[in-house]
Amino acid sequence: MKVVVIGGGNGSYAAVADLVEAGHDVRWWRRDRASFEDILKAGGITVTDHAGSRKIAITPTDDLAAALDGAALILAPTPAFAQEDIAAALAPHLVDGQVIYLPPGTFGSYIMLRRIREHGSKADVAIAETGTLPWLARKQGPLEVRITTRASRLPTGVLPARLTDHAIAVIGEAFPGAIEPVEDALSGALMNAGPIIHPPLILMNAGPIEHFDRWDIHNEGTQPAIRRTHTALDNERIAVREALGYGAPHFPLADHYETSNWMYGNLAHDKLVDSGDWHESLDLKTHRYMQEDVGLGLAFLVSVGGWAGVPTPVAAGLLAVASAVAETDFRNEGRTFENLGLAGLDGVQLREILREGLS
Ligand SMILES: NC(=O)C1=CN([C@@H]2O[C@H](COP(=O)(O)OP(=O)(O)OC[C@H]3O[C@@H](n4cnc5c(N)ncnc54)[C@H](OP(=O)(O)O)[C@@H]3O)[C@@H](O)[C@H]2O)C=CC1
Ligand SMILES: CC(C)(CO)C(=O)C(=O)O
Helix, strand or coil, rough: CCEEEECCCCHHHHHHHHHHCCCEEEEECCCCCHHHHHHHHEEEEEEEECCEEEECCCEEEHHHHHHCCCEEECCCCCHHHHHHHHHHHHHHCCCCCCEEEEECCCCCCHHHHHHHCCCCCCCCEEEECCCCCCEEEECCCCCEEEEEEEEECCEEEEECHHHHHHHHHHHHHHCCEEEECCCCCHHHCCCCHHHHHHHHHHHCCHHHHHHHHEEEEECCCCCCCHHHHHHHHHHHHHHHHHHHCCCCCCCCCHHHHHHHCCCCCCCHHHHHHHCCCEECCCCCCCCHHHHHHHHHHHHHHHHHHHHHCCCCCCHHHHHHHHHHCCCCCCHHHCCCCCCCCCCHHHHHHHHHHHHHHHC
16 A cells, blocks of 8 residues: 655654555655655664564655655654644645544644645545554654554544545554544544643653653653542543543553553553653653643643533643643643634534534
8 A cells, every 4th residue: 555654753753664564655755855864865764673673665755746646545643733734735735535644633633624625625535533653662863763562452533434434444454453443533532642641741740850851751750649640630531532422442541551452552551661762851841742742632622521511620730730831821722622613513513524524
């Protein structure tokens, strides 16, 4: 299958490595050609995982039109704040039937479809989103990525939901056995683990994060008080899902820590800690854990809870603390139903958009 991978972060490197190794025809596009110079010189990247290190031959491109020509799947494993720009870049080149996958999405499916339409494209594309990145991964410089583990279950919702069967079939070719369809893109967005795992981890570890040069939020940073906060926050996410009529499995975050049946499966948390790759320097104002998972994802959860009439006091409290830490009013400036223009819709109108998309 012809797949276009977008971006130059951890997830994009991991995607290129796995999809090339699986035999797909992979085109790799990144907004800034200069950042590909090392890879163009080297002729590829190195991937390291449990099986060792190996070279992946790939020639990245800055010609998005050529890359998209004939592509079935467009994979954008990028932070949610990149989605508007990516949609604008894709819009002129999209054709009917193409599938865009956002792993994860933060309801970026809606934002991207809206932006694609604003740019005049009428292409009947499907935009799907899931709850996490299919890899736990960290780049080790511009030429190497280390994959700690891979996702085994990716609950995936599609906008418009009428294209679910088609989109799931296409995405399933890239992630065989892992894709689990859910009701629609909002259900997929409300699977996103980032806004549940990261706000307690970064806010309740704010002291050590700012005191030490590097700090592992998943090792010493994951203490029982923080896990209890995760659970309370995650229960709010699940209550919102249930109020909207979305069914189980809700992929409770506790399963990531306690069972082998979460999105990453067996011992993922232990592998992540053992890798040492998450012993990182974090800027609390600018890191994607704050700008993406709090500013977009947590704000989104609070707003959808408000719309659905579900109290989200833990989410709202963390959002308020984060707004003080980052000196940004995330409740008013974040990715919310109000700011997306959806807060005035009733359930019937919202479901119509989720099923039919935007014309
Ligand atoms: N890494 C992990 O293990 C996990 C990550 N996730 C989630 O997966 C997603 C990807 O994560 P990860 O790869 O680690 O993130 P990174 O921070 O590594 O990705 C950053 C990349 O996003 C691209 N980008 C940023 N802004 C823009 C923009 N405006 N337009 C186009 N591209 C842009 C940049 O591409 P360029 O280089 O071209 O500038 C940059 O390289 C995120 O949503 C994250 O929360 C979830 C679970 C685990
Ligand atoms: C590994 C995980 C799930 C938690 O920090 C993640 O989202 C990341 O590294 O960005």
